[in-house]
Structures are given as C-alpha cells and as structure tokens.
Amino acid sequence: MNITYLIGSVMATGFILLGMMFTSVDGAMTVVPSQVANFFDPSSIMITVGCTLAVVIASFPAKMLKSMPKHFKIMLNTKKFNPMYYIEELTELATVARKNGLLALEEKANQQQDPFFKQAIMLIVDANDPDKVRGILNNDIECMSCRHDDVAGMYEKASSVAPAFGMVGTLVGLINMLKNMNMDAGGSSSIGTDMGTALITTLYGCILAHMVFNPIASNLRSRDEEEVLCKMIIVEGITSIQAGENPKFLKEKLLTFMAQKQRDASMTTGKGKKSKD
Incomplete structure (x- = not known):
C-alpha cells in the first residue's frame, strides 16, 4: 500500500x-x-470539475479512460515490483543452466507468473541469437514505458486543464458581477454571489491540479520506473545466463542495479521474495 x-x-x-x-x-x-459551506458553489463545480473531466474525455481514447480504476490500483501498490526477487531467481536459473544446460530452464519458465520473465527465459531456451533476444526484450520495455507515459500524461493533462478552467470560472463570475452592477435596480444583491463564484473556481482548479491529478501522475511514473528497473535486471540476467556466466558473478553484476544500502540488506536478509499484487 x-x-x-x-x-x-x-x-x-x-x-x-x-x-x-x-x-x-x-x-x-x-x-x-x-464556514466550510462558504466554499461550496455548484456553478464553480460545473465549470471547473465538469469541464476538466469533459476535456480529458475528449482528449483520450475510451480504452484508456476505462482503465482508470486499474491506474489507481497500480499507484497504490508499491510492492508489486521487487528487484531482489528477480536477482535471486536469475541467480538460481544461472545455477541450473550451468549444471543441466539451457533446456532445463523450460520447466522454470512455466512456473513464472510474470509474462515478461517467462518470455525472456523461453527465448534463450529456444537458442535464439543473443543480440535478437536483447533486442526483443528491450523493445518490449520501450513500448511498455511509452504506454505508461501516455497514462501519466492523461493525468498531467487534467492537471494543466483544471487551473485553466478555474480562470474561466473567474471570468464568468466577474462578467456576471459587472453585468449585474445596476444599483438602481437592486443588482448589488448578486455581487457577493458572483464574486464568490469568480474566486472559488480558481480555488477548485488549484485543488484539482495540485492535490488530485499531479500526485497521481507522479506516483504512476514512479511505478513505471520500478517496473523498468526489474525488466532491465531480467534482460541483463537472461543474456548473461545465455553467455554462460558464473552464477556468483552474475549476482554481483545484477546487484549493481541496486543502491548500496539495498545491496547490503540483500546480504543479510537472504533470498528476496516476490510481493503479491
């Protein structure tokens, strides 16, 4: 969580x-x-919240919009990607490969729940060219990262649109206030309401941008970086296993992807465990 x-x-x-x-x-x-009730204004909600959602809907495909609940699940799950789990698994695979050959890894591949990890193992089991294996896996990572960038961009788009519609609401409130400034006809009675709408829409825009959408986008990008790191470890580990590198050396090489503190912790905690989704 x-x-x-x-x-x-x-x-x-x-x-x-x-x-x-x-x-x-x-x-x-x-x-x-x-006093909190003073900050509730239906007109401001319709202009700022309603228009922001409408622009996001108009700017992105339905498939991406339908995945929003999934985005929140990913954002809230910080333990899905555990680099140490993959380092330990790759070290074990390297040991099996040195003893029994690459074909012995097919059974291990079928036990993997991560589709990318399974694909990587099967590519070397099928004796593909090392450069082609690395190319396929790197292309998979790049395409995945582009998809993730599009998702984060959707929330960043909402973050940029919300303050803009806050300003639109401010203009609407000011226009109504000026239109109703006919003191002789009793128009002054609506000045407070119109001015309130003008100011509250700006408040709503700032809240949506900086308290709602920006944190979501930042967290989604963090999850993307974590997943990319794990997949980079898999690519390096799989190609090293295919090259027949020593398991101990392989582990040391893969640990270079981690911060020094994490490397030290791995030496004392033993085998990493994959976190549940």
Whole structure:
C-alpha cells in the first residue's frame, strides 16, 4: 500500500479544511466549521470539475479512460515490483543452466507468473541469437514505458486543464458581477454571489491540479520506473545466463542495479521474495 500517498492526501485535505474553518472573532482566531459551506458553489463545480473531466474525455481514447480504476490500483501498490526477487531467481536459473544446460530452464519458465520473465527465459531456451533476444526484450520495455507515459500524461493533462478552467470560472463570475452592477435596480444583491463564484473556481482548479491529478501522475511514473528497473535486471540476467556466466558473478553484476544500502540488506536478509499484487 502506498502509505505516503494516503498520508499526504489526508494531510492536504485536513489542512485546507482547517484553513477554511479558521476565522478571527474579536481579535482571536476561532475555528468555525460552518464556514466550510462558504466554499461550496455548484456553478464553480460545473465549470471547473465538469469541464476538466469533459476535456480529458475528449482528449483520450475510451480504452484508456476505462482503465482508470486499474491506474489507481497500480499507484497504490508499491510492492508489486521487487528487484531482489528477480536477482535471486536469475541467480538460481544461472545455477541450473550451468549444471543441466539451457533446456532445463523450460520447466522454470512455466512456473513464472510474470509474462515478461517467462518470455525472456523461453527465448534463450529456444537458442535464439543473443543480440535478437536483447533486442526483443528491450523493445518490449520501450513500448511498455511509452504506454505508461501516455497514462501519466492523461493525468498531467487534467492537471494543466483544471487551473485553466478555474480562470474561466473567474471570468464568468466577474462578467456576471459587472453585468449585474445596476444599483438602481437592486443588482448589488448578486455581487457577493458572483464574486464568490469568480474566486472559488480558481480555488477548485488549484485543488484539482495540485492535490488530485499531479500526485497521481507522479506516483504512476514512479511505478513505471520500478517496473523498468526489474525488466532491465531480467534482460541483463537472461543474456548473461545465455553467455554462460558464473552464477556468483552474475549476482554481483545484477546487484549493481541496486543502491548500496539495498545491496547490503540483500546480504543479510537472504533470498528476496516476490510481493503479491
């Protein structure tokens, strides 16, 4: 579970609600919960939230939009990709290959739940050219990363659109206020409402951009970097096994993908375990 995202989101929501409640009464700061209602404005919601969602829907294919629940699941799961698991598995595969040959890895491949890992093993079991194996696997990584970039880009698009519609709402509120500034006809009664809409839409735009969409995009890019790292380890490990490298040397080489602290931890904790989705 992505604890930092949840903690940050809750803290940001809490702080902004407290800020809305604080007011000065007789020179003393007081919390007035009822003031939160001042920041609810249907017109602002329709302009900022509604238009932002509409532009995102218009800008991206239905297939990507339907996958939004999946995006949240990926974003919240920080333990899906465990590099140490793959390093240990590749070291074990190298040991089996040196003892029994590459054909003995076919059984190990069928036990893998990761499709990419299984494909990589089968490519060397089928005695493909090493350069072709590396090329196929690297192309898979590049295409995957492009797809992930498109997904993160969708939330970044929403992050850039929300403040823009916040400004649109501000203009709408100001226009209505100026149109209704006929004091003789009693138009001054709507000035407060129109000005409130003008300001609240900007607030909604900032909240959507910086408290909702930006954190989602950042977390999705982090998950992509973690997955790419694991797949790079697989590519390097598989090609090294095909070249017949020593298992101990292979492990040392793959550990160079990790930070020094993680390398030291691997020496004391033993075999890594793959986290469940």
